[in-house]
Amino acid sequence: MSIIRRDMSLIWDYRFDLLNGLLWTLKISLYSALIALAFSFAGGLGRIAPLRALRWLAVSYIELFRGTSAVAQLFFFFYVLPYFGLSLSPTFCASLGLGMCFGAYGSEIVRSCLNQVPVGQYEAAHALNFSRIQTLRLVVMPEALIAMVPLFGNLLVELIKATSLVSLITIPELAFQA
Secondary structure, X not given: OHHHHHHHHHHHHOHHHHHHHHHHHHHHHXXXXXXXXXXXXXXXXXXXOOOHHHHXXXXXXXXXXXXXXXXXXXXXXXXXXXXXXXXXXXXXXXXXXXXXXXXXXXXXXXXXXXXXXXXXXXXXXXXXXXXXXHHHHHHHHHHHHHHHHHHXXXXXXXXXXXXXXXXXXXXXXXXXXX
């Protein structure tokens, strides 16, 4: 019984540090999730674009950011970019690094969900004389979004777990504070 009281009093003593760490974790998670969502749709739509240059650009981004670790990307943004004259704040480096890393994984979610829409939906949109953008916006995307929601939920959980890495670039998030 005394062990539990001692542990609880320890948590109570450090409650403000833990709450500060929780605030940092939530802030980095939110910023990174918004950046990841934007890069997910840009990369996923780029993968299925009719222009070869756009597809090549999307594939290059996805393979680069999925092929390197999140730690290496955070170190690159925080420690290497200042040598090229681009100094970013730790919060921005953390958000951009995690956002671009998880955006690459999200791009594959977007691409696969767009590709799973049945061909008949495209044919029906073509029969209604929809343009390519109208087909994507009115027919394909609503169907694909339903399939994307649980997958993006899983990606968000992974992103929140990965925020513990930002302590390596001077951000006092929850795991570091604990």
